[in-house]
Every structure is written in C-alpha cells, then in structure tokens.
Amino acid sequence: MTWGDILRWRIERQFLGATRGPDLVAVARRLSGVHAQLAASAVTALHLRVAGGATAASVDEALWGSRTLVKTWAARGTLHLLPAADLPTWVAAMSTRTRETTGSWLRYHGVTAEQMADIIAAVPDVLGGEPLTREELAAAIIKATRHKDLREPLTQGFGAVLKPLAFRGLLCSGPPLGRNVTFVAPRQWLDEWDEVETERAIDTLALAYLGTYGPSTADEFSRWFDLKPALAKRSFARLADDLVELEGGVLPAGLAGEVAGKRPASVHLLPAFDPYVVGSLRQLDRVVSGDNKAKVSRPQGWISPALVVDGRIDGVWDGDTVTPFVPLARSIRSALARGFPEVGVAD
Structure with a gap:
C-alpha cells in the first residue's frame, strides 16, 4: 500500500472517481x-460530485426550499453547507468551543465577557424562524x-461575534435578502431536535472525517475541526478498536481494505477551497508535487483552485490557465483538453 493508493482512495471516497453521490445531502454528509x-x-x-450535477438554483432549493441543507459556521469556524439532519450532532461537538470566554478573544473583537453572555442569552428571544438581516439582528x-x-462588533463582516451563537445552535443562515445576508433560529427554521450527547457527537464526526480524509491523526482532526x-x-482512544493504523495515521477498519484497490486514472480541476484540498492541508507534503505548498495554501487563508491528478495536487489554475508543478504527460494534457477546452496549460 502506497501513499498514491491512499490519494486515489480519497478521490473515490469524495465522489470524484468512478461513482458520484446520489444527491446534495449525501455528498455534504460524506464530505463532512x-x-x-x-x-x-x-x-x-x-x-x-453529485450524479446529474448541481446548480446554484438546486443548492438554493435545498437550503431555502426543502431545507435539507443548512448553511452555518462549522468546521474551523468557517461557513459550511451541512445536512440539516446532522446539525444536532455538529452543535453538540461545536458547543465545546469556549474561545469567546477568553480575555484575548474578547479584547480583539471589542466585547466584554458580560456583553457576550448577554448576547447569547438574548438571541433565543429575538431570533426565530423569520429571517433577520445582520442590521436587524444587531438592533434587536x-x-x-x-x-x-x-x-x-455585531455587524462586522466576518461575523466573529455571531459564530459562538452558531456553535450553540442558536443561529444559522437564512435566505439572502438582495445582497444582505440573513439569520434564523435553526430550531424554528428546521425542526426542534433532541440534544446529542457530546462524546457520541465527536466520535460520529471523527469517524466521518477519517472515512473521507484519512488516514489521519487526532491532532490533525483537532485542527481540521477546531x-x-x-x-x-x-x-480516538474510544474508537481505537474500530480503527487501523496506516501510513499517516488511522482509518476506520471497515474501509482499510478498499485503499489498495485498482482505480482508473483521474484528472480534475477543483475550485478554490475545495474540500479535497482543505481536508489535506496538514498533509500537503504528501499531497502536493514538489515544493509548492505555498502556491496551494496561500496567505490570508486563501486555498487555490487545484489541478489534481490521481489524487495528487500537480498544479493550480486561475480560470483560464493551468500552471503545472510538474511536466504533464500527454494523456493528462489530452484529458484537460477534452474536459476543460476553455482552459489552457502554461508552458
């Protein structure tokens, strides 16, 4: 079993190989x-990744129509699309975060501990199933x-003071109102839910993470999830009997046998911040060809669009030009020409 086997297996697990996911929810769940x-x-x-593809309209329908997806701050405190049915599990794990109680966090974001506690206490009374814009929520x-x-602090663009509310399941995104974002209370926008036990929630998310981005370690999972x-x-200690050790960390035992299987060659142009790349940031030495990590994970947290060949990041691209990190075989150039005729390859 080689690291190349692992990367090709990840491509399959992320519905980028021979099999696509049946729908938006299944893909969002597989990708955590x-x-x-x-x-x-x-x-x-x-x-x-979705069989039949996806469009902005189909994603909007899942978010604001059927409400089978939910948009909220999640892993690493960044916005994610999650299966709505999984939100209680995410909340149980995310609610362990207590950064907003530290003096350095409070000072940086311009609030006091008393104010933050009052915000958390007030939101269940002022936010319901009717969407409020950021300004309306702040006023309330x-x-x-x-x-x-x-x-x-409440109207700051990145929503730092609002994130702890999302982590507690008190707030998620509502449908946009023109150019304005809105917020709703998840238990009213979706459905009321029973609380999930914290350890069970963390174990569920850890297994899901390992089943898509593994093999990995507890430290890598900690950083990926925050x-x-x-x-x-x-x-990871609780799950030890269900895990096997491979190069680079552990993997769910039931999936380990799949890693060494033969798979067809694959060539992909992935968008900025694609989950395949974001989930590999702590292993870029093994995933990126050559000494090119800084071209993939760039300053200010920007994750470049990537050329991925058989699971390895072999270049980046900017919309109309691929900049490869290694000489590209004729078969790869042909695959790019067939699949992405509007994109050229830099010499």
Whole structure:
C-alpha cells in the first residue's frame, strides 16, 4: 500500500472517481460539510460530485426550499453547507468551543465577557424562524441587552461575534435578502431536535472525517475541526478498536481494505477551497508535487483552485490557465483538453 493508493482512495471516497453521490445531502454528509465561504466554489464542488450535477438554483432549493441543507459556521469556524439532519450532532461537538470566554478573544473583537453572555442569552428571544438581516439582528440584540456599543462588533463582516451563537445552535443562515445576508433560529427554521450527547457527537464526526480524509491523526482532526486537542485524543482512544493504523495515521477498519484497490486514472480541476484540498492541508507534503505548498495554501487563508491528478495536487489554475508543478504527460494534457477546452496549460 502506497501513499498514491491512499490519494486515489480519497478521490473515490469524495465522489470524484468512478461513482458520484446520489444527491446534495449525501455528498455534504460524506464530505463532512462543504466549505461555503465562496458560494460559487461550494456549488462547483457539489456539481463535480453529485450524479446529474448541481446548480446554484438546486443548492438554493435545498437550503431555502426543502431545507435539507443548512448553511452555518462549522468546521474551523468557517461557513459550511451541512445536512440539516446532522446539525444536532455538529452543535453538540461545536458547543465545546469556549474561545469567546477568553480575555484575548474578547479584547480583539471589542466585547466584554458580560456583553457576550448577554448576547447569547438574548438571541433565543429575538431570533426565530423569520429571517433577520445582520442590521436587524444587531438592533434587536441591542434593544434586548441595552448595550448600545455592540453595533460595530455585531455587524462586522466576518461575523466573529455571531459564530459562538452558531456553535450553540442558536443561529444559522437564512435566505439572502438582495445582497444582505440573513439569520434564523435553526430550531424554528428546521425542526426542534433532541440534544446529542457530546462524546457520541465527536466520535460520529471523527469517524466521518477519517472515512473521507484519512488516514489521519487526532491532532490533525483537532485542527481540521477546531476541536480541543484533548477531546480529539479521547475520541480516538474510544474508537481505537474500530480503527487501523496506516501510513499517516488511522482509518476506520471497515474501509482499510478498499485503499489498495485498482482505480482508473483521474484528472480534475477543483475550485478554490475545495474540500479535497482543505481536508489535506496538514498533509500537503504528501499531497502536493514538489515544493509548492505555498502556491496551494496561500496567505490570508486563501486555498487555490487545484489541478489534481490521481489524487495528487500537480498544479493550480486561475480560470483560464493551468500552471503545472510538474511536466504533464500527454494523456493528462489530452484529458484537460477534452474536459476543460476553455482552459489552457502554461508552458
């Protein structure tokens, strides 16, 4: 078994190989959420993996029509599309985060511990199933808490002060109103749910992560999810009987036998922030050809669109030009010409 076997197996597990996912929900579940900081990239990531493809309209229907997907801050505190049915499990694990109680976090984001506690207490009373814009939500919180100086922190574009609310299941994205984002209370926008036990939630998400991005370690899972390292290590210890050791970490025992199977060659142009790349950031030495990690994971958290050949990141691209990291075989150039005729290859 080689690292090349592992990368080709990951391609299959992510519905990028011979088999596509049956629907948007199945793909989002297999990927442990679809990174959605860039909406267009999320749609492309789903389109590549869903049988029959996906469009912005079909994703919007799943989010705002059938409500089978939910958009919220999740892994690493970034926006993701998650299966709505899985949100209780995610909330149980994410609610272990307590960064917003630390002095450094509070000072950086311009709020006090008292204000943050009052925000968390007020939101269940001011946010329901009717979407509120960021400004409307801020006004309602200020009215309820009487903290008039909260407007700037609450309306900040990246939503740092709102993220702890999402982690507790008090807030998720609602349908956009023109160019304005909106927020709703998940238990009213979706359905009320029974609480999930924290350890069971973490174990469920750890197995899902390993089944798509493994083999991996507790430390890598901790960083990928933004989970306290001790909680990740205890989860891997609880799951030890269900895991097997491979190069690079552990894998669910039931999947280990699939890794060495033969698979057809594959060539993909993946969008920025594609889950395949984001899930490999801690292993880029093994995944990226040559000394090119900095071209894939760039400053300010930007993850480049990637050329992926048999699971290995062999280049980046910018919309009309592929910049390879290694000489490309004629078969790869032919595959690119057939599948992406509008994209050229830089010499």
